[in-house]
Amino acid sequence: MALKHIAESTVRRLSDYLRFLEELEAQGQQTVSSGELASLGGTTSAQVRKDLSFFGSFGKRGLGYTVTALSRSLRQILGLERTWKVAIIGGGKIGRALAQYHGFRERGFDVVAVYDIDPARIGVSLDGVVVRDQRDLDADLTTLAVDIVLLAVPAEAAQPLVDRVTSAGIRAILNFAPVPVQASSRVAIRSVNMALELEFLAYELVNRDA
């Protein structure tokens, strides 16, 4: 299963579906239809069924999907049956906010270390994680068995750090620096660029129904 390449948009929607399923589970709902999942996520029932069909067939015709079973299947597909170790590079405002963000741990992402180069920031404790010296980074990535690196550093520091952590074997990076970064196709990179999101909204404000 999952032999072909799956579209990024599909994977993101699966995450959304999982969130809804967990809510429905908490409410004790037994089954759910593709139409119901669709309206929660702002998509269509056909889209939901197609998304799931890439990975198998999980529903019962005439009935829908069993909430708990589908929920478990999605967690397995998304690789959420284990916890993942996350290191944050950059102990500035964004790095600190990320380190203290509870939503990560809730979903199985454990922040195991935060790094900075500024001595004033090293040693500070953030929700139980102490900021470490960035010189220890390369060794730590291996000894701590870090899976995912979050980059919360200035623009000019981003690409060199991508190169550095990928050399150390990291294969997944979430970049918050306001600059596109590149790595080998073996490495998964996502960028979150908040200023760019605002620029998109500015564009929409100027051009929507114009």
Added chain:
Amino acid sequence: MALKHIAESTVRRLSDYLRFLEELEAQGQQTVSSGELASLGGTTSAQVRKDLSFFGSFGKRGLGYTVTALSRSLRQILGLERTWKVAIIGGGKIGRALAQYHGFRERGFDVVAVYDIDPARIGVSLDGVVVRDQRDLDADLTTLAVDIVLLAVPAEAAQPLVDRVTSAGIRAILNFAPVPVQASSRVAIRSVNMALELEFLAYELVNRDA
């Protein structure tokens, strides 16, 4: 110009191009080719030319684009020739980090107000912006002439606030709550969901070259 609907991906790339152009401008470079812009942004020269072609023809054959002229054109297309007033709802960790994030002001987005419902947070000053009582929100949105609202509140508070601010006339929202929110098609909404980005990376770690 810009009559047809332009793909979101195109608009986002235009923001990237603009960033590169500003760098090149700072370095004093006079002209730039589509290929050069492409390699900076990790795309192709044909993509760059196609993106620009939706809005006009900005280059000279055999020569490329004049850095300053294209830069100005893109700023105009993206609606960045004016500043935009931004209000942040939620004075928790994320709201505070956003309020103090310098990257917004640098790109013409002025944080004019931060709101919270917790009396312990109200009155606190964040980089010159004082956290206000959320009860004042509706009136303030009009009197302060807010253009864009940033939502940095818990999941369950997000949709009600979307409804509330859109009723007050807001037409652009950047949502940081970890839940999809919906509004009329007159309103532009973007969501930044960091846990979802991590889940995508987890999926990639499990499935890439599998």
Added chain:
DNA sequence: CCTTGTGAATCGTTTCACAGCC
């Protein structure tokens, strides 16, 4: 010769529509 601008071709995703099953 170099590089743009763009129709045409390709590729990928979403939507449609219906057969199959509960």
Added chain:
DNA sequence: GGCTGTGAAACGATTCACAAGG
């Protein structure tokens, strides 16, 4: 009757390839 699963159709975005201009 209701709802899934899925080929086929429609749609949309990217890439190709080349004519035209500097």
